[in-house]
Amino acid sequence: AQSVSQHNHHVILSEAASLELGCNYSYGGTVNLFWYVQYPGQHLQLLLKYFSGDPLVKGIKGFEAEFIKSKFSFNLRKPSVQWSDTAEYFCAVNAGNNDMRFGAGTRLTVKP
């Protein structure tokens, strides 16, 4: 079965800093990749997803992620973070079935 690793458990940034959160997965076949975000007190919601086509995916709120197949990675980026981006971010992988595997999550704290 596929697995997902998020190596950064807690990231602290100042506003306007650039963000990159790492996500690596282990699965040799075709995968569908997702980033979810959980803002304080809110539901888990989709940021962006990739399943085919352009490996650079744009999501909501200025986030993007790049699928690099050779590196089994799907890192999340944002050029300039805001205080409102403070949240927990989860990478997830679905290998073509109903089994969605989530990473452990990365908590992002943005200081104003």
Added chain:
Amino acid sequence: SQTIHQWPATLVQPVGSPLSLECTVEGTSNPNLYWYRQAAGRGLQLLFYSVGIGQISSEVPQNLSASRPQDRQFILSSKKLLLSDSGFYLCAWSSGGATDTQYFGPGTRLTVL
């Protein structure tokens, strides 16, 4: 539009007591339904999923069970809770298919004492 409800929002139960958490979806038909447990620092663990009424797939052996008595209702149960069952339980739905987004409910915080 589709909405997903979970109740209760929080629950404190003694060890050995039974459990029933409910999840309902509105605004869609024949959804795929999922139960996850979220533990701090460990992400989301898929517990059960269902592609139709009465169809339940279990991902993790444990003392929990799931049932889908109606198309848009998904229930998580236990006959006897363990301390290790404490956690945050999330229900989700999707239209089906690996590329489909899963939409999550607000969750239930369960504390077993």
